[in-house]
Amino acid sequence: MSKADKTPIKGVTPGKGARISSSMTPTKGTTPSKSPAKPQAVSSSEGEDEPAKPSRTPRARKVYAVSSSEDEDEITTPSRISKARKSKVSPLKSPKDSPARSLRHRDQIKKTDRYAPGVPAAHSNLTPRRSARISMSPSTPSLRQKVLMANTPRSSLPPLKDEDESEDEFVTPSKAPKSAKKKLEMTPTTPSSSRKVGHGFLSPVVADREGRAPSTPSSALGIARAQLQVSTLPTSLPCREKEFNDIKSFISRKIQDGTGGCMYISGVPGTGKTATVHTVVKTLQKMAEDGKITSFDFVEVNGLRMTEPRQAYVRIWQILSKNKVTADQALKHLETKFLGKPKRCTVLLVDELDYLCNRRQDVIYNILDWTTKRYSKFSVLTIANTMDLPERTLKGKVTSRMGLTRLVFQPYTYQQLEEIVLNRLDGCKAFHADAVQLVARKVAAVSGDARRALDICRRSTEILELEGRPAVSVLDIQKVLTQIFAGSRVQAIKNCSLMAKLVLRAIRDEVLRTGVEETTVAYIHPQLVSICALEGKRELTVTDILRICSNLADSGLIFAEKERKDINRKISLNISTDDIHYAIDC
Ligand SMILES: Nc1ncnc2c1ncn2[C@@H]1O[C@H](COP(=O)(O)OP(=O)(O)OP(=O)(O)O)[C@@H](O)[C@H]1O
Ligand SMILES: [Mg+2]
The missing domain is CATH 3.40.50.300 (P-loop containing nucleotide triphosphate hydrolases)
Structure with missing residues (x-):
């Protein structure tokens, strides 16, 4: 191979060899006579590069014509390039291989010989990727099958050696031959080995699927959310x-x-x-x-x-x-x-x-x-x-x-609430320090209830995870607090009369006690009696409760049976027990 063959063309970007060969622009200093064997090599490479792309532009068609013929040559012989190898291998008896077609191909090859002076140099510009593609192409099962279709006995084919030779012959000294060689080594040579490769690809997928069901959350927000669950009891209780x-x-x-x-x-x-x-x-x-x-x-x-x-x-x-x-x-x-x-x-x-x-x-x-x-x-x-x-x-x-x-x-102070939340987060970076302090101060000002502080923090992580952000800020907490305390339902409960609030509390207590959503006026009556006794309020009569329940149903805070207006009237909450808590207890 001459030096000119190996020298990349100036200004040609890697991977564009095909375009250059198709444009057939003579390269400076390179003449057809100086590199007589190169057009074949180029056409071979072109044929491999664009076998599935029927060209549409005239320029490309030239390339395609050459490629097509070379493809057939390639199928006919195990070697795509060397003339000596071509002469050794018997031609393929393919349906495409008609005499007329062969003649046309010969003409096209001659044409290419005439008009491809710069092509060998262009080919020498093959990038590692491109050359790898060339050498890897027979490994594709379909192509491999095509190769096997050739009448040549497989044992007489030295494909690996030929591929190596061709790479040595046409690729500039770069990393391309090495990687191509590597890939060739990996190429399955028999259908059975290709099946093995298939199995090899399956097994990691199964392992991956198994590994994809972690019992513990992986993101910082997920860990924080799990730690902030009220039901998750820490090993030691800070501040107590x-x-x-x-x-x-x-x-x-x-x-x-x-x-x-x-x-x-x-x-x-x-x-x-x-x-x-x-x-x-x-x-x-x-x-x-x-x-x-x-x-x-x-x-x-x-x-x-x-x-x-x-x-x-x-x-x-x-x-x-x-x-x-x-x-x-x-x-x-x-x-x-x-x-x-x-x-x-x-x-x-x-x-x-x-x-x-x-x-x-x-x-x-x-x-x-x-x-x-x-x-x-x-x-x-x-x-x-x-x-x-x-x-x-x-x-x-x-x-x-x-x-x-x-x-x-005693109710927790804000410092204690902050310590409780931070202790639970255990160094997890899901919250800005200011955000935790804001929650602690807000809750301590209202009730000093650790459950509420943990709930607000957990709720903010849920909202944040939906929005796909990593850490909870003060603004996020403010948003959650607004949602909780200024929600329409909480406001509606806050605007109820004192007696209506007592009835709502009695319904909530009964629901929590039984774990059943639906109850009756008969069942909430004893609850109301004890609440009134505990708070020193006047005891409500059944008539009072029935009237208040009708008003609450009209305002949409509870569901009440329409047909019945006696002590067995069924009622259920249309708001969450948390809303009642935020409106009444906070
Ligand atoms: N010091 C603390 N450290 C960590 N978590 C705490 C602490 N105090 C309370 N909690 C959390 O708050 C939740 C509520 O606490 P607990 O049930 O003991 O409250 P309580 O005083 O019994 O309330 P209630 O009167 O409503 O029954 C607990 O499950 C726990 O997760
Ligand atoms: Mg308790």
């Missing part, structure tokens, strides 16, 4: 260390002494009362497992989840004995257990105590009474929202058995 220690020392003392007692815990919603007690119990259970303290039984009842206070007996006995019996039977069993000489200590958590305090207050009286017996090993932790519930609502004999151990959970 004192309360944690008070409750823990109270129970562990009772367990160690083998005595009974009661602690009354109060605080506004979301101040961590239930969470702290749960953490204490878990810690003590772990200590009992490790043999550090005497093991004990733990039972929890929630007044809001009881259909009536006596269900508490059923629940307590069911947990202790794993048997479900009627309330009367459960009471008998419990009296036998707690009035006698129990062997093991039992710790009872009565959450939402307010809802167990009916008129008779017999259930709470019995439970507290068991703690005061001579051999009692029964400790009770009672939780309610109001600090003065024992004095204001409970009867004297009940309050007397409650004892004087009280613990008040």
Whole structure:
């Protein structure tokens, strides 16, 4: 190969060899006589480069004509370039290979010989990509099949060697031959091996699919959202260390002494009362497992989840004995257990105590009474929202058995709320520091409820993820706060009369208690009675409730059965319980 063949044409960009060869512009200093063998090589390359593109412009047609003939030549012989190889290999008996066609091709080749003085140089400009394409072309299954269609026995074909030779002959010393060689090595040589390659491509896809179902979120926002879930309890509760220690020392003392007692815990919603007690119990259970303290039984009842206070007996006995019996039977069993000489200590958590305090207050009286017996090993932790519930609502004999151990959970300050949220985020960069502080300040100003602070932060991450931005800013928080507090539903509730708000609260409490959306006026009446009693308001009559329900239905805040106007009238909320909270409790 002459030096001129290998020298790239000045001004020719890589990959444009085909265009140059088609334009057939003589290159300076290059004459056809100087490079007699090159036109064949060029036509070969052109034919490979544009086999599937029938040219439309006249200039391109010239190229196509050459390519076409060369394609056929290529199919006929395993080597596309070398004359010596052509002479060795027998011609292909293809339907296209008619004598007339062959003649035309010969003419075209001659024509190319005449008009392609600059072509070899253009070809020498092949980019690595282009040359790779040339050498890789037979690896395409269809082309490969075409090659195999040739009558030449496969064993006599030295395709790899030929390809290498052709590359050596026509490509300038660049990285192209190497990469082409690599690709050739990867080229499947038999159908079976090509199937293997296919399988090889499938397996990573399956692995990828398996890997695409991560149980944990990967984005910073996703992680933050998971951490901000109210139900996700952190291993330690920041800002409640004192309360944690008070409750823990109270129970562990009772367990160690083998005595009974009661602690009354109060605080506004979301101040961590239930969470702290749960953490204490878990810690003590772990200590009992490790043999550090005497093991004990733990039972929890929630007044809001009881259909009536006596269900508490059923629940307590069911947990202790794993048997479900009627309330009367459960009471008998419990009296036998707690009035006698129990062997093991039992710790009872009565959450939402307010809802167990009916008129008779017999259930709470019995439970507290068991703690005061001579051999009692029964400790009770009672939780309610109001600090003065024992004095204001409970009867004297009940309050007397409650004892004087009280613990008040103060609403969180903004610094505490900020610490709680940041502790949950655990270094995750999903929030600007100002944004967390804004949430903390807003919530602390209204209620000091950690649940609300976590909710607002979580809601902002959801909105942000929809918009595809990475971190929550102060503006995002303001948007969420506006949505929450200035929403039309919240405003509508805020504009209701005091009595209507009480009815909405009673419906919400009943819905939360039963977990069923639909209720009746008959069911919300007792809820209203206790709310009015707790808040010192005048008790509403059934007629009042029915009238208020009609007004609320007219304003669209609740759904009320149209046909019925009596105490069994079915009603359900047309707003979320959260909206009621934001409008009434915040
Ligand atoms: N100190 C804290 N650190 C982290 N999370 C907290 C903390 N305090 C409260 N929370 C979160 O707030 C949620 C509500 O707390 P919790 O249920 O204990 O409140 P509560 O005082 O019992 O409210 P309610 O009176 O409405 O029952 C908890 O599930 C917890 O996720
Ligand atoms: Mg609670």
